[in-house]
Amino acid sequence: MQTFEHTTVLLEETVDAVLPRDGGRYIDCTLGGAGHSERLLNKSAPSGLLLAFDQDTSAIEHAKQKLQAYEGRVQFVHANFRHIAEEASARKFTDVDGVLFDLGVSSPQFDEGERGFSYRFDAPLDMRMDTRQTLTAADIVNKYSEAELARIFFQYGEEKFSRPIARLIVRRREERPIDSTSELADLVKAAIPAPARRSGPHPARRVFQALRIAVNDELGALEEALQGAFQVLKPGGRMAVITFHSLEDRIVKHAFQALAQGCICPPDFPVCRCGNVPKAKLVTRKPVVPSAQEVEENPRSRSAKLRVIEKL
Template identity: 45%
Template sequence: MDIVHKPVMVEEVVDYLKPEPNADSLLVDCTLGEGGHSERFLSDFPQLRVIGIDRDPDIQQKARIRLASFEDRMQYFLGWYDEYFNLNPMGERPDRILFDLGISVFHYAQSGRGFSFSSDEPLDMRLDNTEGESAGDVVNRRSEGEIADIFFRYGEERYSRRIAARIVAERKNSPFLTAKQLADAIWHAVPNQYRHGRIHPATRCFQALRIMVNHELDRVERAVQASFRVLKPGGRLGVISFHSLEDRIVKKAFREYSRNCSCPPEQPICNCGGRALGSILTKKPLVATELECRNNPPSRSAKFRVIQKLRDTRMDQ
């Protein structure tokens, strides 16, 4: 049975990123997934065009089927979102840009790549499984110290060293081949009281491996900068993040764009132009309503930030 991913905070996203009335606008959906956000925009705004980006060919195909009735207003790019803005293959400057940095339910339930710790799927976790290390490569080949650092840095896992030690001890007998194998090892590595908390004890480690093998944080940082550069003055950039590491990157970038001066503090005279590049529209990140959190549990950790671009350079009026 196909499981359909519910996009998060759709009403808030549409409210902040809706195009100007009667305008021929372009939205770049940087994390197209199954096309939920794009479908709503295309349905509500008949003049809007959308470019949808996704690295995973399987999930992009699902989006193509879902959005088939909008074929004349839809373009697709198969690749990473940071690559898209550096290449700018369509040669256009969008009015609206959306990042939804969460992982699709499809990846957890049906991708066959070990995103879910309850599955016997191969331990992969790459969105593009043709390049780079898999999660299995990391836990089977990296040193104990490296594994602990990955869990702590990307998962903020407090028991990272205990877990890494358990992994290295167990792999001497047999390599980790499935997600469930790894989840069981993590469960046995942590203290008893940690096993029965609000989230599964493997949650943070699985997050860390997924972030690491897909280079997610580096990509987010590059993509936010590159997308803001390409965005038209007057346009809006919105980012939905799902954990503090992503949100920190977005918050820092938006704060920098909204500063009137980018000169070093020790420099006595401003020569950058002294004008902010953008205006933050969400002083605090928006979060999902209680009703949405009940109906769509992944939305509980979502944070939505939006910035409006004012000018291309600080010298511009």
Template identity: 55%
Template sequence: MEFRHTTVLLHEMIDSVLTDPHGIYVDCTLGGGGHSLALSEKLAPDALLIGIDQDQEAIDAASARLKETACRHLFVRDNFSHMADILSSLDIDRVDGFIFDLGVSSHQLDDGERGFSYMNNGKLDMRMDQRNPLTAHEIVNTYSEEELSRVIWEYGEERWAKRIARFIVDFRKEKPIETTEDLVKVIKAAIPAHARRNGPHPAKRTFQAIRIEVNNELGILKDTMEVCVNHLKPGGRLGVITFQSLEDRIIKKAFREMERDCICPPDIPVCVCHHHRTVKSLGRPIKPSAEEIEENPRARSAVLRVVERV
């Protein structure tokens, strides 16, 4: 299946993060290479663009797409949580900009075989990195009722988490839950009919939760943001696009903490921490235009936050 991904907030991201056309930039969530291609078109031949993704299909697609670009570029198959090691292995200490486009790509959602989507039937997988030993199938079929309930509530904010967990455990006593279609049926059975009539697809929150658990999407964000800021040149920028409230909350909090000068408890009259801010926020969060949402409904929940190293 050809790798297709509609890039969200494309020009807003590039215009926000690009400061030096001769600099070094890292696209930490390469995907199909949409942001990287747009950025490379504005970079000089001596600039360096590094693309990171844990999905080999994304690396292959982006390599083909950026083959003719004028600037230097290289691709790394890894998880962005290993950013310090990645940059060290390339003998790079400081960069001019980092780009993050978080969450699942359009390609991963649309390819039923990857098991990400409640709309396309396929094996329960949901791994962004196919080398990952943990799959959605293992979570759904081996986690205890309590663990399932916690995951679905914490990562999906699903009000019916306990009931869905109980239905999953009861169903798998008869036979394993093998496919996305099987899981959707169990979720629909668990959620009362009156609650299914309004709002998003009844399986949306549970699928999001399981995907986040498989890929540890939230657990790696805060530390990664700090590592990236530590590797930015003064005046360099970090842009992050989030698609759901849990991600956005973590990014917002991480940026806010790095923007603070003093981090002493409020009851201490004189600062003793000697902490200094490392970034400043560049304006308000940016959201897609009505035109972009009309063309790409998946962009509806996107939020772009940008900070600059001070």
């Protein structure tokens, strides 16, 4: 079994946000390296229960070993977290005290070159979090239209050179398929003007992020998961979500605001006619971010933001 080393971000802040207690019931929608799961189980001892989701079988196998001491208190679910409501219901694991999400790709997925998530390794263009699905990054790069590629790069990667990158990809794939991470990274670099790539992160970073999001339908899955997670929470239960880029954070922020919103009648109405009442309250008005010390120790935590909501 491959190693699955992952530094958990905002560990104490996130676990404490869902108020772990003895006998509580919790769902970790992003098992990953099991850091949050382990702390949740520890802080809800001796009888707290956990349902843990992950699309990645290697993460689940690693977690089974790491969490052996908590056998009988944790169930593992190999599924996309968009199915949280159905999977929790099937296991009679509803009316839970807390749900948490740690979004993005786990460090091992970046660091295992053969997964194809990173431009740092020469590997097949894959990027599937769940290897049971058929769509890969190579399929998108080689089959999608120039206009659709440009849209993906701009919308999901906020790449301002999305059009010239898409144009060069289409021109190159007419000669031969583009099937490796290094070839794609070189194409992206060639399509971006030299002055724009002299500083900042690797020029392919935004394109690789966009492809990963598209391959795994991450934003669509997140929207569904937030609704499902709120559905399985009991009144007084809390949901905590860590995001790593603006697209995710915007979805979480707007979903939480909508749940916490009361009357939506025009301000000149003398009395409320909509009947809309808040379904939740915002625990964090502004997102919690990592301390300077955590960022220094784990640079990947730099863009993390934690938002928390409580069901009424």
